[in-house]
Amino acid sequence: MFSYRHAFHAGNHADVLKHMILLNICQYMTQKDKPLTYIDTHAGVGVYQMGNPMAQKSGEAQTGIAKLWPMWQNKGQRNQLPPMLHAYLQHIFELNGADELKHYPGSPYIASRNLREIDRLRVFELHPTDMRLLDEMINRINLPDSRDDKRVLFKTVDGFVGLKANIPPASRRGLVLIDPSYEIKDDYTKVAKAMKDALIRFPTGTYCIWYPVLARQESRNLVTQLERIAADAGAKWLHATLAVGEVQPAQMAAGLQASGMFVFNPPYTLADDLKAALPLVADKLKTDAAGGYEIAHSKN
Template sequence: MFSYRHAFHAGNHADVLKHTMLIAILRHLTQKDSPLVVVDTHAGAGLYRLDGDYAGTSGEATDGVVKLFAALAPADSSKVAIKDIAPVLQDYMETVAGFNPSGQLKMYPGSPFIAQALLREEARDKLKLFEMHPTDSKALAANIAQLKAGRQVAAARQDGFEGLKAFLPPPSRRALVLIDPSYEIKSDYQKVSGCIQDSLKRFSTGTYVVWYPVIPRPEAHELPRRLKTLANQAGKPWLHATLAIGQAEDRNVPGEPGRGQGLTASGMFVINPPHTLKPALTLALPQLLQVLGRGRGKGQTLEAGG
C-alpha cells in the first residue's frame, strides 16, 4: 500500500507541468487581500534532493526540470533555446532557483514548499498538508519544521480525501485544493472524482486542481471526462491541460514499445480556474513541448469550458 515514493519522480516532466500551473494559479489567488487556504491532499515529503538516492536513481528529473533549465537558463545565455520565455515558465524556474542559491540544481521543491513560498504571512494565508506514507509523512514534518512557518502550515498523517472535508468551506470563503495521489491503486481514480463531487457540494467556489497520469488504463482516460461532467453539472468553469513528452526511441525494447520509458504524459484538470490561466498556458505549453518533447507520441492539449 505504501510503495509509492514521489522522491523517485521529483522534478520530472509531470512535476514541471503541475508546478508551473500551481504557481500561476497561486499568483492570481494571492492578489486579493482576503486569506487563502491551500490544501494539499497528497503532500509527499515536500522537498527533495535531485542528487539523492531516489531522484538520482530514477533520473526522471533529467527529462524534466534539469532539461528545462539547460535549455532556458544555460550557463551561456547566448545559447538559450527560446528567447521570449513564457512568463509562467520564467516564474516557475525562478521559484525553483530560489531553493538552489548555489546556482546548481540540487534541491527540488514539492507542492507544499512551492505553495508556502508564495503564501502571505500578512494576509494570514494557511497551508494544510496531508500525507499517509509513513516515511514521507515523517520527512514532511521534519522539512516543514525547518521553515519555522509557525501556524501558517499544518501537516497531518491522514487520508487527504477525508481530511479535506474539515476545511470546506473555509472561513475566508477562498481555497485552493490540490489533489494528486499516486494512482497506484485503481480506486484512487474513483476517490478523486468522489472527492471533487463532495467538495463542490461543500464549497462550490473553491479552485480545485487535479493531477493525473496519462497512461493506457481505462480509469485514467475516464477521469478527466468525469471531472468535466461534474464541473458542468455544477455550472462551474474548467480547464484541462495535458503534456506528453513522447517516447525516447533509444530506450525501446524490440517488440515492446515504450518499455523502460516511465511516465511519458500527464494531465491537469482545474475547476474554477483563474481567467488568466488559459492565456498563460497557451504560451507556455508549446514551449514546454519544444524543450521537453523527445520522440514519437509527444504533444500537448489545452481546452476550457463552462
C-alpha cells in the first residue's frame, strides 16, 4: 500500500500542471479579506530535494520543471512569461533563494506559503515516512508553527476521511486538493464518491482533482463522472490536460505522458490564465507531436 513515493516524481510535467493551477487558485482566493481553509487530502512530503537519490534515479524533473527553469534564469525571457507561469517559477525561485534548482515545492508547501494568519490548513498523508518529513516542513510555512493552534492540522489519516470531517469549513470559503497516486484502482472510485459527497456538504467549495491521463477505462470514466457530478450539483467546472507525448495505457510502463486537473467552482479568471500560459508550457515540455494541452469548461 505504501509503495508510492512522490519523491520519484517531484517536479515532473504532471506536477507542473497541478502546481501551476493550485498556486494560481490559492493566490486568487487569498486576495479577498475573508478567511480561507485549505485542505490537502494526499499531501506528500511538502518540499522535495532535487539531489535526493529517488529524484536522481527517476530523473522525472527533467520532463517538467527542469525544462521550464532556464526561462526563469534568463532575465529577458523571465520578464516575458505569462503571469501564471511567472508566478509559479517565482514561487520556486523563492523556495530556492537562488537561480539554482535544488528544492521543489509540493502542494502543502505551495498552498501554505500563500495562506495568511486568518486562514486554516488541513493536511492529510498516510505514509509514515512522508508524514515525518512533512512535519518538518511545518516550520517553513506562514501559519503558526504549533500543532496546538487550531488553524493548523497535520494528520496521518486517510485523506478521504479527513476531507469529510472538515467540510464545510467554519470559514465557509475552502480550497481542496485531492491528489491520490491512483496506484490502487479504487482511488478513481473514491475520488468520484468523495466529490459527490463533498458537493452536498459544501457546494461552494473549490475542489481540484488531479488524475493521470491514461488510455484505459478508469481514467476516461473519471472525467465523465466528474462532469456528471458537477452537472447534478449545478457546479461550474474547468478541466485542463497537459500531454508531453502519446498517452499510454498504464501509468508506470513508459512513464506517465499526460495528466489532468479537474476543478469544481474555479475562479472565473482561471481559464484565461491557463489559455495564456499552457501553450508555452506544452511547447517546452512536449517530446513529440502527440504533446499538447486542452482546456474545457462548463457553459453555465
